[in-house]
Amino acid sequence: MQFDTIAAISTPMGEGAIAIVRISGDEAVEIADRLFRSPSGKRLVDSSSHTIHYGHLVDPSTDETVEEIMVSLMKAPKTFTREDVIELNCHGGLVSVNRVLRLVLQYGARLAEPGEFTKRAFLNGRIDLSQSEAVMDLIRAKTDRAMNVALNQMDGKLSRLIGELRQALLETLAQVEVNIDYPEYDDVEEMTIPLMIEKGKWVQSEIIRLLSTSSQGRILREGLSTVIIGRPNVGKSSLLNSLVQENKAIVTDIAGTTRDIIEEYVNVKGVPLKLVDTAGIRETEDLVERIGVERSRQVLKEADLVILLLNGSEALSPEDERLLETIRPMDAIIVVNKTDLPQQIDIETVNQLASQKHVITASILQDEGIDELEETIASLFFGGGIEAEDPTYVSNERHIALLHQAKTSIEDAIQAAEARVPIDMIQIDITRTWELLGEIVGDTVQDSLINQLFSQFCLGK
Numbered sequence: 001m002q003f004d005t006i007a008a009i010s011t012p013m014g015e016g017a018i019a020i021v022r023i024s025g026d027e028a029v030e031i032a033d034r035l036f037r038s039p040s041g042k043r044l045v046d047s048s049s050h051t052i053h054y055g056h057l058v059d060p061s062t063d064e065t066v067e068e069i070m071v072s073l074m075k076a077p078k079t080f081t082r083e084d085v086i087e088l089n090c091h092g093g094l095v096s097v098n099r100v101l102r103l104v105l106q107y108g109a110r111l112a113e114p115g116e117f118t119k120r121a122f123l124n125g126r127i128d129l130s131q132s133e134a135v136m137d138l139i140r141a142k143t144d145r146a147m148n149v150a151l152n153q154m155d156g157k158l159s160r161l162i163g164e165l166r167q168a169l170l171e172t173l174a175q176v177e178v179n180i181d182y183p184e185y186d187d188v189e190e191m192t193i194p195l196m197i198e199k200g201k202w203v204q205s206e207i208i209r210l211l212s213t214s215s216q217g218r219i220l221r222e223g224l225s226t227v228i229i230g231r232p233n234v235g236k237s238s239l240l241n242s243l244v245q246e247n248k249a250i251v252t253d254i255a256g257t258t259r260d261i262i263e264e265y266v267n268v269k270g271v272p273l274k275l276v277d278t279a280g281i282r283e284t285e286d287l288v289e290r291i292g293v294e295r296s297r298q299v300l301k302e303a304d305l306v307i308l309l310l311n312g313s314e315a316l317s318p319e320d321e322r323l324l325e326t327i328r329p330m331d332a333i334i335v336v337n338k339t340d341l342p343q344q345i346d347i348e349t350v351n352q353l354a355s356q357k358h359v360i361t362a363s364i365l366q367d368e369g370i371d372e373l374e375e376t377i378a379s380l381f382f383g384g385g386i387e388a389e390d391p392t393y394v395s396n397e398r399h400i401a402l403l404h405q406a407k408t409s410i411e412d413a414i415q416a417a418e419a420r421v422p423i424d425m426i427q428i429d430i431t432r433t434w435e436l437l438g439e440i441v442g443d444t445v446q447d448s449l450i451n452q453l454f455s456q457f458c459l460g461k
Protein backbone atom coordinates (compact mmCIF):
# COMPACT_ATOMS: atom_id res chain seq x y z
CA MET A 1 0.00 0.00 0.00
CA GLN A 2 1.10 3.57 -0.66
CA PHE A 3 0.77 6.29 1.94
CA ASP A 4 2.27 9.71 2.47
CA THR A 5 4.99 10.26 5.06
CA ILE A 6 3.83 11.00 8.59
CA ALA A 7 5.53 12.25 11.73
CA ALA A 8 4.73 12.76 15.40
CA ILE A 9 6.31 12.96 18.83
CA SER A 10 6.16 9.37 20.02
CA THR A 11 7.20 9.70 23.64
CA PRO A 12 4.79 10.80 26.37
CA MET A 13 4.70 14.54 26.79
CA GLY A 14 7.08 15.82 29.41
CA GLU A 15 8.20 12.39 30.52
CA GLY A 16 11.75 11.13 30.54
CA ALA A 17 14.95 12.75 29.40
CA ILE A 18 14.70 11.63 25.79
CA ALA A 19 12.00 12.55 23.35
CA ILE A 20 11.52 10.83 20.04
CA VAL A 21 10.14 12.24 16.84
CA ARG A 22 9.10 9.35 14.65
CA ILE A 23 8.75 9.58 10.88
CA SER A 24 7.25 6.85 8.74
CA GLY A 25 6.75 6.56 5.00
CA ASP A 26 8.52 6.50 1.64
CA GLU A 27 10.15 9.87 2.18
CA ALA A 28 11.15 9.41 5.79
CA VAL A 29 14.86 9.00 5.04
CA GLU A 30 15.01 11.90 2.57
CA ILE A 31 13.22 14.23 4.94
CA ALA A 32 15.56 13.40 7.81
CA ASP A 33 18.54 13.70 5.48
CA ARG A 34 17.56 17.27 4.61
CA LEU A 35 17.83 18.22 8.28
CA PHE A 36 20.67 16.02 9.53
CA ARG A 37 24.39 16.79 9.61
CA SER A 38 26.83 14.16 10.82
CA PRO A 39 30.36 15.10 11.91
CA SER A 40 31.85 12.85 9.22
CA GLY A 41 29.63 14.23 6.53
CA LYS A 42 27.97 10.88 5.93
CA ARG A 43 24.44 11.20 4.55
CA LEU A 44 21.44 9.26 5.82
CA VAL A 45 20.34 8.50 2.27
CA ASP A 46 23.63 6.63 1.76
CA SER A 47 23.32 4.63 4.99
CA SER A 48 22.16 1.08 5.36
CA SER A 49 19.12 -0.11 7.24
CA HIS A 50 18.93 -0.52 11.00
CA THR A 51 21.77 1.83 11.83
CA ILE A 52 22.12 4.61 14.39
CA HIS A 53 23.75 7.94 13.61
CA TYR A 54 25.03 10.71 15.83
CA GLY A 55 24.92 14.31 14.66
CA HIS A 56 23.05 17.56 14.64
CA LEU A 57 19.70 18.65 13.38
CA VAL A 58 19.91 21.95 11.55
CA ASP A 59 17.37 24.35 10.16
CA PRO A 60 18.33 24.39 6.45
CA SER A 61 16.95 27.89 5.96
CA THR A 62 19.39 29.41 8.46
CA ASP A 63 21.96 26.62 8.85
CA GLU A 64 21.46 27.00 12.57
CA THR A 65 21.87 23.93 14.79
CA VAL A 66 18.61 23.05 16.53
CA GLU A 67 19.45 19.90 18.43
CA GLU A 68 22.12 17.34 19.07
CA ILE A 69 20.49 14.04 18.09
CA MET A 70 20.76 10.33 17.54
CA VAL A 71 18.99 9.11 14.44
CA SER A 72 17.72 5.56 14.11
CA LEU A 73 17.29 4.56 10.50
CA MET A 74 15.12 1.53 9.73
CA LYS A 75 14.14 0.64 6.22
CA ALA A 76 11.05 -1.26 5.19
CA PRO A 77 9.89 -3.93 5.61
CA LYS A 78 11.44 -4.83 8.96
CA THR A 79 9.89 -1.94 10.85
CA PHE A 80 6.83 -1.44 13.00
CA THR A 81 4.83 0.14 10.16
CA ARG A 82 6.52 -1.92 7.43
CA GLU A 83 7.51 1.43 5.92
CA ASP A 84 10.81 3.31 6.13
CA VAL A 85 11.02 4.63 9.68
CA ILE A 86 13.25 7.33 11.14
CA GLU A 87 13.42 8.05 14.83
CA LEU A 88 15.01 11.30 15.92
CA ASN A 89 16.09 10.94 19.54
CA CYS A 90 16.29 14.38 21.07
CA HIS A 91 17.32 14.97 24.64
CA GLY A 92 15.80 18.38 24.96
CA GLY A 93 12.53 19.28 26.62
CA LEU A 94 9.20 19.98 25.07
CA VAL A 95 10.21 23.17 23.30
CA SER A 96 13.11 21.73 21.35
CA VAL A 97 11.21 18.56 20.49
CA ASN A 98 8.40 20.62 19.12
CA ARG A 99 10.89 22.58 17.11
CA VAL A 100 12.33 19.38 15.62
CA LEU A 101 8.84 18.17 14.76
CA ARG A 102 7.98 21.49 13.15
CA LEU A 103 11.06 21.27 10.90
CA VAL A 104 10.21 17.70 9.92
CA LEU A 105 6.71 18.84 8.98
CA GLN A 106 8.06 21.86 7.14
CA TYR A 107 10.41 19.67 5.11
CA GLY A 108 7.94 17.17 3.81
CA ALA A 109 6.11 15.10 6.42
CA ARG A 110 2.49 15.36 7.51
CA LEU A 111 1.48 15.35 11.17
CA ALA A 112 0.26 11.85 12.05
CA GLU A 113 -3.27 11.39 13.28
CA PRO A 114 -3.75 9.65 16.63
CA GLY A 115 -2.92 5.98 16.20
CA GLU A 116 -1.84 6.38 12.61
CA PHE A 117 1.50 4.56 13.00
CA THR A 118 -0.28 1.56 14.45
CA LYS A 119 -2.98 1.83 11.82
CA ARG A 120 -0.33 1.59 9.13
CA ALA A 121 1.18 -1.46 10.76
CA PHE A 122 -2.30 -2.97 10.59
CA LEU A 123 -3.06 -1.84 7.04
CA ASN A 124 0.35 -2.99 5.84
CA GLY A 125 -0.42 -6.40 7.29
CA ARG A 126 2.20 -6.39 10.01
CA ILE A 127 -0.29 -6.83 12.85
CA ASP A 128 -3.95 -7.74 13.03
CA LEU A 129 -6.67 -5.73 14.66
CA SER A 130 -6.57 -7.38 18.07
CA GLN A 131 -2.84 -6.81 18.14
CA SER A 132 -3.33 -3.15 17.25
CA GLU A 133 -5.78 -2.84 20.10
CA ALA A 134 -3.21 -4.43 22.36
CA VAL A 135 -0.81 -1.62 21.52
CA MET A 136 -3.41 0.78 22.78
CA ASP A 137 -3.90 -1.26 25.94
CA LEU A 138 -0.18 -1.32 26.47
CA ILE A 139 0.00 2.44 26.35
CA ARG A 140 -2.70 2.66 28.96
CA ALA A 141 -1.68 -0.30 31.10
CA LYS A 142 -1.75 0.54 34.75
CA THR A 143 0.13 -2.39 36.23
CA ASP A 144 2.71 -4.91 35.14
CA ARG A 145 0.07 -7.60 34.96
CA ALA A 146 -2.12 -5.52 32.70
CA MET A 147 0.94 -4.90 30.60
CA ASN A 148 1.62 -8.64 30.32
CA VAL A 149 -1.91 -9.23 29.08
CA ALA A 150 -1.48 -6.58 26.44
CA LEU A 151 1.93 -7.92 25.45
CA ASN A 152 0.56 -11.42 25.04
CA GLN A 153 -2.25 -10.14 22.90
CA MET A 154 0.13 -8.04 20.87
CA ASP A 155 2.21 -11.11 20.39
CA GLY A 156 -0.80 -12.61 18.64
CA LYS A 157 -1.84 -15.28 21.13
CA LEU A 158 -5.51 -14.32 21.12
CA SER A 159 -5.33 -14.02 17.34
CA ARG A 160 -3.97 -17.52 17.02
CA LEU A 161 -6.69 -19.04 19.17
CA ILE A 162 -9.37 -17.19 17.23
CA GLY A 163 -7.68 -18.42 14.07
CA GLU A 164 -7.95 -22.03 15.24
CA LEU A 165 -11.65 -21.67 15.96
CA ARG A 166 -12.30 -20.13 12.59
CA GLN A 167 -10.29 -22.84 10.90
CA ALA A 168 -12.41 -25.53 12.57
CA LEU A 169 -15.59 -23.81 11.41
CA LEU A 170 -14.25 -23.46 7.91
CA GLU A 171 -13.28 -27.11 7.74
CA THR A 172 -16.74 -28.06 8.92
CA LEU A 173 -18.32 -25.97 6.19
CA ALA A 174 -15.97 -27.47 3.63
CA GLN A 175 -16.80 -30.98 4.78
CA VAL A 176 -20.49 -30.24 4.43
CA GLU A 177 -19.92 -29.05 0.87
CA VAL A 178 -18.01 -32.18 0.02
CA ASN A 179 -20.75 -34.39 1.38
CA ILE A 180 -23.39 -32.48 -0.53
CA ASP A 181 -21.33 -32.68 -3.72
CA TYR A 182 -21.00 -36.44 -3.56
CA PRO A 183 -24.50 -37.78 -3.82
CA GLU A 184 -23.22 -41.37 -3.75
CA TYR A 185 -23.34 -40.99 0.00
CA ASP A 186 -26.95 -41.93 0.37
CA ASP A 187 -27.51 -39.90 3.47
CA VAL A 188 -25.69 -36.61 3.54
CA GLU A 189 -27.33 -35.63 6.79
CA GLU A 190 -26.20 -38.76 8.55
CA MET A 191 -22.63 -37.93 7.57
CA THR A 192 -22.73 -34.24 8.24
CA ILE A 193 -24.95 -33.37 11.15
CA PRO A 194 -22.92 -35.20 13.83
CA LEU A 195 -19.78 -33.46 12.58
CA MET A 196 -21.45 -30.06 12.77
CA ILE A 197 -22.61 -30.75 16.30
CA GLU A 198 -19.22 -31.98 17.46
CA LYS A 199 -17.21 -29.10 16.00
CA GLY A 200 -19.87 -26.63 17.03
CA LYS A 201 -19.72 -27.78 20.62
CA TRP A 202 -15.96 -27.51 20.70
CA VAL A 203 -16.07 -23.94 19.38
CA GLN A 204 -18.82 -23.14 21.86
CA SER A 205 -16.80 -24.45 24.80
CA GLU A 206 -13.72 -22.50 23.75
CA ILE A 207 -15.75 -19.30 23.46
CA ILE A 208 -17.25 -19.89 26.88
CA ARG A 209 -13.78 -20.44 28.31
CA LEU A 210 -12.54 -17.19 26.80
CA LEU A 211 -15.56 -15.30 28.08
CA SER A 212 -15.02 -16.67 31.57
CA THR A 213 -11.74 -14.79 31.71
CA SER A 214 -13.25 -11.52 30.63
CA SER A 215 -14.26 -10.04 33.97
CA GLN A 216 -10.75 -10.38 35.32
CA GLY A 217 -9.37 -9.24 32.01
CA ARG A 218 -11.54 -6.18 32.14
CA ILE A 219 -10.42 -5.42 35.68
CA LEU A 220 -6.77 -5.66 34.71
CA ARG A 221 -7.39 -3.39 31.83
CA GLU A 222 -9.69 -0.82 33.31
CA GLY A 223 -9.06 -1.09 37.01
CA LEU A 224 -11.09 -2.53 39.83
CA SER A 225 -13.64 0.11 40.55
CA THR A 226 -13.44 0.55 44.31
CA VAL A 227 -15.40 2.68 46.74
CA ILE A 228 -14.47 3.34 50.37
CA ILE A 229 -17.47 3.98 52.59
CA GLY A 230 -18.11 4.48 56.29
CA ARG A 231 -19.33 6.98 58.84
CA PRO A 232 -17.50 10.30 59.23
CA ASN A 233 -14.17 9.99 61.04
CA VAL A 234 -13.75 6.23 60.69
CA GLY A 235 -10.58 6.76 58.65
CA LYS A 236 -11.63 6.81 54.98
CA SER A 237 -9.29 9.61 53.97
CA SER A 238 -6.48 8.03 55.96
CA LEU A 239 -6.94 4.71 54.17
CA LEU A 240 -7.14 6.39 50.83
CA ASN A 241 -3.96 8.36 51.41
CA SER A 242 -2.17 5.30 52.63
CA LEU A 243 -3.18 3.31 49.54
CA VAL A 244 -2.25 6.11 47.18
CA GLN A 245 1.10 6.85 48.79
CA GLU A 246 2.32 3.29 48.88
CA ASN A 247 1.04 2.15 45.54
CA LYS A 248 1.59 4.70 42.91
CA ALA A 249 0.10 3.44 39.69
CA ILE A 250 2.07 3.46 36.48
CA VAL A 251 -0.46 5.73 34.89
CA THR A 252 -2.55 8.13 36.89
CA ASP A 253 -4.02 10.25 34.19
CA ILE A 254 -6.88 9.15 32.00
CA ALA A 255 -7.52 11.36 29.03
CA GLY A 256 -10.88 12.96 28.60
CA THR A 257 -12.43 12.51 32.02
CA THR A 258 -14.97 15.26 32.25
CA ARG A 259 -17.03 13.66 34.93
CA ASP A 260 -18.22 14.78 38.30
CA ILE A 261 -16.64 11.69 39.78
CA ILE A 262 -12.92 11.79 40.15
CA GLU A 263 -10.94 8.60 39.84
CA GLU A 264 -7.51 7.72 41.09
CA TYR A 265 -5.49 4.64 40.18
CA VAL A 266 -3.35 2.69 42.56
CA ASN A 267 -1.53 -0.55 41.98
CA VAL A 268 -2.26 -3.03 44.76
CA LYS A 269 -0.16 -6.14 44.30
CA GLY A 270 -0.72 -6.07 40.58
CA VAL A 271 -4.41 -5.26 40.80
CA PRO A 272 -5.18 -1.84 39.45
CA LEU A 273 -7.64 -0.23 41.85
CA LYS A 274 -9.69 2.58 40.48
CA LEU A 275 -10.60 4.50 43.60
CA VAL A 276 -13.80 6.29 42.87
CA ASP A 277 -14.74 9.71 44.11
CA THR A 278 -11.58 10.25 46.03
CA ALA A 279 -12.17 13.97 45.89
CA GLY A 280 -15.50 13.48 47.58
CA ILE A 281 -13.88 11.64 50.43
CA ARG A 282 -11.10 14.14 50.71
CA GLU A 283 -13.07 17.32 50.53
CA THR A 284 -16.37 16.80 52.23
CA GLU A 285 -15.77 13.58 54.14
CA ASP A 286 -18.98 12.29 52.74
CA LEU A 287 -19.81 10.70 49.42
CA VAL A 288 -23.51 11.27 49.91
CA GLU A 289 -23.14 14.90 50.83
CA ARG A 290 -21.00 15.60 47.82
CA ILE A 291 -22.78 13.87 45.03
CA GLY A 292 -26.26 13.26 46.36
CA VAL A 293 -28.02 10.12 47.45
CA GLU A 294 -29.02 8.97 43.98
CA ARG A 295 -25.62 9.35 42.43
CA SER A 296 -23.84 7.71 45.32
CA ARG A 297 -26.20 4.73 45.11
CA GLN A 298 -25.23 4.54 41.47
CA VAL A 299 -21.54 4.70 42.33
CA LEU A 300 -21.99 1.89 44.82
CA LYS A 301 -23.91 -0.16 42.30
CA GLU A 302 -21.22 0.20 39.66
CA ALA A 303 -18.40 -0.60 42.06
CA ASP A 304 -16.52 -3.87 41.68
CA LEU A 305 -15.41 -3.67 45.28
CA VAL A 306 -16.61 -1.82 48.37
CA ILE A 307 -14.39 -1.27 51.38
CA LEU A 308 -16.52 -0.55 54.45
CA LEU A 309 -14.70 1.03 57.35
CA LEU A 310 -15.90 0.70 60.94
CA ASN A 311 -14.50 2.39 63.99
CA GLY A 312 -13.34 -0.26 66.46
CA SER A 313 -13.07 2.25 69.28
CA GLU A 314 -16.80 2.89 69.21
CA ALA A 315 -19.80 0.62 69.52
CA LEU A 316 -21.53 -0.38 66.31
CA SER A 317 -24.04 2.34 65.42
CA PRO A 318 -27.36 1.95 63.60
CA GLU A 319 -25.75 3.65 60.63
CA ASP A 320 -22.94 1.06 60.61
CA GLU A 321 -25.57 -1.67 60.61
CA ARG A 322 -27.38 0.00 57.76
CA LEU A 323 -24.15 0.15 55.74
CA LEU A 324 -23.44 -3.51 56.47
CA GLU A 325 -26.91 -4.26 55.18
CA THR A 326 -26.35 -2.17 52.04
CA ILE A 327 -23.19 -4.00 51.04
CA ARG A 328 -24.63 -7.47 51.58
CA PRO A 329 -25.10 -8.28 47.87
CA MET A 330 -21.77 -6.74 46.87
CA ASP A 331 -18.14 -7.78 46.77
CA ALA A 332 -16.96 -6.08 49.92
CA ILE A 333 -14.26 -6.12 52.54
CA ILE A 334 -14.95 -4.84 56.04
CA VAL A 335 -12.15 -3.08 57.85
CA VAL A 336 -12.46 -2.50 61.59
CA ASN A 337 -10.13 0.44 62.11
CA LYS A 338 -8.45 2.09 65.10
CA THR A 339 -7.37 -1.09 66.87
CA ASP A 340 -4.69 0.98 68.60
CA LEU A 341 -7.44 2.53 70.76
CA PRO A 342 -9.43 0.69 73.46
CA GLN A 343 -11.97 -1.43 71.59
CA GLN A 344 -15.69 -0.91 72.04
CA ILE A 345 -16.99 -2.67 68.95
CA ASP A 346 -18.53 -6.13 69.25
CA ILE A 347 -16.55 -8.12 66.69
CA GLU A 348 -18.91 -11.09 67.00
CA THR A 349 -21.82 -8.96 65.79
CA VAL A 350 -19.72 -7.53 63.01
CA ASN A 351 -18.79 -11.02 61.84
CA GLN A 352 -22.43 -12.05 61.91
CA LEU A 353 -23.64 -9.05 59.97
CA ALA A 354 -20.73 -9.41 57.56
CA SER A 355 -22.11 -12.79 56.46
CA GLN A 356 -19.04 -14.53 55.01
CA LYS A 357 -17.25 -11.38 53.93
CA HIS A 358 -13.66 -10.75 54.94
CA VAL A 359 -13.33 -8.77 58.15
CA ILE A 360 -9.92 -7.22 58.73
CA THR A 361 -8.80 -5.39 61.83
CA ALA A 362 -6.48 -2.48 61.27
CA SER A 363 -4.87 0.60 62.63
CA ILE A 364 -4.43 2.75 59.60
CA LEU A 365 -2.71 5.34 61.73
CA GLN A 366 -0.01 2.86 62.70
CA ASP A 367 0.08 1.22 59.29
CA GLU A 368 -1.23 -2.07 60.63
CA GLY A 369 -3.60 -4.26 58.66
CA ILE A 370 -3.07 -2.41 55.39
CA ASP A 371 -0.95 -5.20 54.02
CA GLU A 372 -3.57 -7.78 54.95
CA LEU A 373 -6.17 -5.64 53.22
CA GLU A 374 -4.07 -5.52 50.09
CA GLU A 375 -3.47 -9.25 50.16
CA THR A 376 -7.18 -9.80 50.54
CA ILE A 377 -7.99 -7.57 47.59
CA ALA A 378 -5.46 -9.37 45.42
CA SER A 379 -6.59 -12.85 46.46
CA LEU A 380 -10.26 -11.96 45.99
CA PHE A 381 -9.71 -11.11 42.37
CA PHE A 382 -6.77 -13.19 41.33
CA GLY A 383 -7.17 -16.14 43.67
CA GLY A 384 -8.45 -18.25 40.79
CA GLY A 385 -4.91 -18.73 39.55
CA ILE A 386 -5.27 -16.23 36.79
CA GLU A 387 -1.65 -15.22 36.68
CA ALA A 388 -1.20 -13.02 33.67
CA GLU A 389 0.85 -15.75 32.04
CA ASP A 390 -2.44 -17.22 30.79
CA PRO A 391 -2.08 -16.01 27.27
CA THR A 392 -5.58 -16.22 26.01
CA TYR A 393 -7.79 -14.11 28.04
CA VAL A 394 -9.90 -11.34 26.74
CA SER A 395 -10.18 -7.90 28.23
CA ASN A 396 -11.36 -5.75 25.40
CA GLU A 397 -15.04 -4.75 25.39
CA ARG A 398 -15.29 -5.06 21.64
CA HIS A 399 -13.87 -8.58 21.71
CA ILE A 400 -16.17 -9.57 24.56
CA ALA A 401 -19.25 -8.30 22.72
CA LEU A 402 -18.25 -10.18 19.57
CA LEU A 403 -17.58 -13.37 21.53
CA HIS A 404 -21.05 -13.17 23.06
CA GLN A 405 -22.56 -12.81 19.60
CA ALA A 406 -20.44 -15.65 18.27
CA LYS A 407 -21.55 -17.82 21.17
CA THR A 408 -25.23 -17.16 20.42
CA SER A 409 -24.64 -17.87 16.78
CA ILE A 410 -22.83 -21.18 17.29
CA GLU A 411 -25.49 -22.22 19.80
CA ASP A 412 -28.13 -21.52 17.16
CA ALA A 413 -26.19 -23.76 14.80
CA ILE A 414 -25.94 -26.58 17.34
CA GLN A 415 -29.63 -26.36 18.18
CA ALA A 416 -30.58 -26.33 14.53
CA ALA A 417 -28.39 -29.35 13.86
CA GLU A 418 -29.87 -31.22 16.79
CA ALA A 419 -33.37 -30.39 15.52
CA ARG A 420 -32.33 -31.69 12.09
CA VAL A 421 -33.32 -28.55 10.22
CA PRO A 422 -32.13 -28.33 6.59
CA ILE A 423 -28.35 -28.21 6.36
CA ASP A 424 -28.13 -24.92 4.52
CA MET A 425 -29.83 -23.22 7.47
CA ILE A 426 -27.14 -24.57 9.78
CA GLN A 427 -24.47 -23.45 7.37
CA ILE A 428 -25.72 -19.88 7.69
CA ASP A 429 -25.22 -19.90 11.44
CA ILE A 430 -21.77 -21.43 11.18
CA THR A 431 -20.74 -18.91 8.56
CA ARG A 432 -22.02 -16.11 10.76
CA THR A 433 -19.96 -17.42 13.70
CA TRP A 434 -16.91 -17.51 11.48
CA GLU A 435 -17.52 -13.89 10.44
CA LEU A 436 -18.06 -12.68 14.00
CA LEU A 437 -14.83 -14.26 15.17
CA GLY A 438 -13.13 -12.70 12.17
CA GLU A 439 -14.15 -9.26 13.33
CA ILE A 440 -12.05 -9.72 16.45
CA VAL A 441 -8.89 -9.97 14.41
CA GLY A 442 -10.08 -7.48 11.82
CA ASP A 443 -10.70 -9.86 8.98
CA THR A 444 -14.23 -8.80 8.29
CA VAL A 445 -14.49 -5.31 9.70
CA GLN A 446 -15.54 -2.29 7.78
CA ASP A 447 -13.44 0.83 7.25
CA SER A 448 -15.40 3.07 9.57
CA LEU A 449 -14.85 0.78 12.51
CA ILE A 450 -11.14 0.71 11.81
CA ASN A 451 -10.95 4.49 11.71
CA GLN A 452 -12.88 4.79 14.92
CA LEU A 453 -10.62 2.33 16.68
CA PHE A 454 -7.38 3.90 15.62
CA SER A 455 -8.48 7.41 16.47
CA GLN A 456 -8.53 6.35 20.12
CA PHE A 457 -4.78 5.90 20.17
CA CYS A 458 -2.43 8.46 21.63
CA LEU A 459 -0.73 10.65 19.12
CA GLY A 460 2.60 9.28 17.97
CA LYS A 461 1.80 5.62 18.43
Ligand code: GDP
Nearest residue numbers: 232233234235236237238285337338363364365
Ligand atom coordinates in the same frame (compact mmCIF):
# COMPACT_ATOMS: atom_id res chain seq x y z
P1 GDP B 1 -12.86 9.94 57.45
O1 GDP B 1 -13.75 11.00 57.95
O2 GDP B 1 -13.55 8.64 57.43
O3 GDP B 1 -12.24 10.29 56.15
O4 GDP B 1 -11.68 9.77 58.53
P2 GDP B 1 -10.22 10.38 58.51
O5 GDP B 1 -9.33 9.55 57.69
O6 GDP B 1 -10.30 11.82 58.15
O7 GDP B 1 -9.81 10.16 60.03
C1 GDP B 1 -10.51 10.76 61.05
C2 GDP B 1 -9.58 10.82 62.27
O8 GDP B 1 -9.27 9.52 62.71
C3 GDP B 1 -8.27 11.50 61.95
O9 GDP B 1 -7.89 12.31 63.04
C4 GDP B 1 -7.31 10.32 61.80
O10 GDP B 1 -5.99 10.66 62.13
C5 GDP B 1 -7.86 9.35 62.79
N1 GDP B 1 -7.52 7.97 62.49
C6 GDP B 1 -7.57 7.34 61.29
N2 GDP B 1 -7.15 6.06 61.42
C7 GDP B 1 -6.84 5.88 62.74
C8 GDP B 1 -6.35 4.77 63.49
O11 GDP B 1 -6.09 3.67 63.00
N3 GDP B 1 -6.17 4.96 64.85
C9 GDP B 1 -6.42 6.17 65.41
N4 GDP B 1 -6.20 6.27 66.71
N5 GDP B 1 -6.87 7.21 64.73
C10 GDP B 1 -7.09 7.09 63.40
Ligand code: ZN
Nearest residue numbers: 236237281285
Ligand atom coordinates in the same frame (compact mmCIF):
# COMPACT_ATOMS: atom_id res chain seq x y z
ZN1 ZN C 1 -11.86 12.18 55.56
